Amino acid sequence: MLVLLPPSEGKATGGSRSPLDLGALSLPELGEARAEVLDELVSLCSGDETKAAEVLGLSEGLRGEVAKNAALREAGTRPAGEIYTGVLYDALGLATLPTAARRRAGRSLLVFSGLWGAVRIGDRIPSYRCSMGVKLPGLGALGTYWRNRTPMAEVIPQAAGRGLVLDLRSAAYAAAWKPKGAFAERTATVRVLQSKIVNGVEKRSVVSHFNKATKGRMVRDLLTAGVAPSGPGELVEALRGLGYAVEAAAPERAGQTWGLDVVVTEL
Numbered sequence: 001m002l003v004l005l006p007p008s009e010g011k012a013t014g015g016s017r018s019p020l021d022l023g024a025l026s027l028p029e030l031g032e033a034r035a036e037v038l039d040e041l042v043s044l045c046s047g048d049e050t051k052a053a054e055v056l057g058l059s060e061g062l063r064g065e066v067a068k069n070a071a072l073r074e075a076g077t078r079p080a081g082e083i084y085t086g087v088l089y090d091a092l093g094l095a096t097l098p099t100a101a102r103r104r105a106g107r108s109l110l111v112f113s114g115l116w117g118a119v120r121i122g123d124r125i126p127s128y129r130c131s132m133g134v135k136l137p138g139l140g141a142l143g144t145y146w147r148n149r150t151p152m153a154e155v156i157p158q159a160a161g162r163g164l165v166l167d168l169r170s171a172a173y174a175a176a177w178k179p180k181g182a183f184a185e186r187t188a189t190v191r192v193l194q195s196k197i198v199n200g201v202e203k204r205s206v207v208s209h210f211n212k213a214t215k216g217r218m219v220r221d222l223l224t225a226g227v228a229p230s231g232p233g234e235l236v237e238a239l240r241g242l243g244y245a246v247e248a249a250a251p252e253r254a255g256q257t258w259g260l261d262v263v264v265t266e267l
Contacts, residue, residue: 002160008086015076026120029151045069065129081121091216101223112173143175188232232258
């Protein structure tokens with residue numbers, strides 16, 4: 001099973017004195033594209049700070065991120081699983097997973113990124129600020145940039161092999177790679193819905209905090225249980241066995257993904 005995750009806006013700082021080594025990252029086929037995005041980002045952030053902050057969508061309180069980006073090549077690094085923080089990653093709790101589950105996480109989790117394309121949680125990267133929605137002056141919208149790069153279209157199916165793909169990315173990061181053909185039919189996308197009873201009638205809505213926390217907890221439970229569903233149908237049964245209320249919609253025609261709704265009432 002390959003699990004596709006979004007990154008987090010907030011990221012841990014600090015790290016070892018070892019600087020970034022692009023050649024050591026997983027999915028080396030993305031190396032040339034990573035170097036191109038890194039060069040553009042560092043160049044942007046080494047110039048006019050106001051322009052860089054505008055391009056990156058940074059508030060006044062986040063202006064310090066510009067200088068951090070400018071120094072990415074010399075900055076200390078940490079495993080990506082430690083760099084990414086936030087609601088989803090707090091619920092996932094990589095650091096507290098049992099040993100066997102941590103090994104599964106290293107093999108199964110792939111985090112999409114505007115800067116790196118996609119990395120595994122063991123890849124050592126510096127803290128940075130560059131979302132998939134950014135339009136870099138020399139490259140344009142990063143979602144489109146990554147989607148149009150041939151290596152991205154090749155390496156994700158290679159990483160998945162013949163197994164299931166559990167796609168938990170947000171819309172911005174899903175734009176960087178979209179499953180196609182028969183591959184799409186063994187891909188499951190997940191939507192988390194909060195259920196409330198209002199005047200005796202059930203109302204369902206998408207709430208960001210519930211969405212992120214539930215996805216993180218769900219991945220943690222799958223890794224801890226050691227389940228290895230071979231397809232979306234088996235994934236549905238596995239999640240129900242773990243106590244999740246799941247409603248599944250199989251593809252209506254060839255080349256479409258499965259849609260899974262996970263219904264929650266509280267965290």
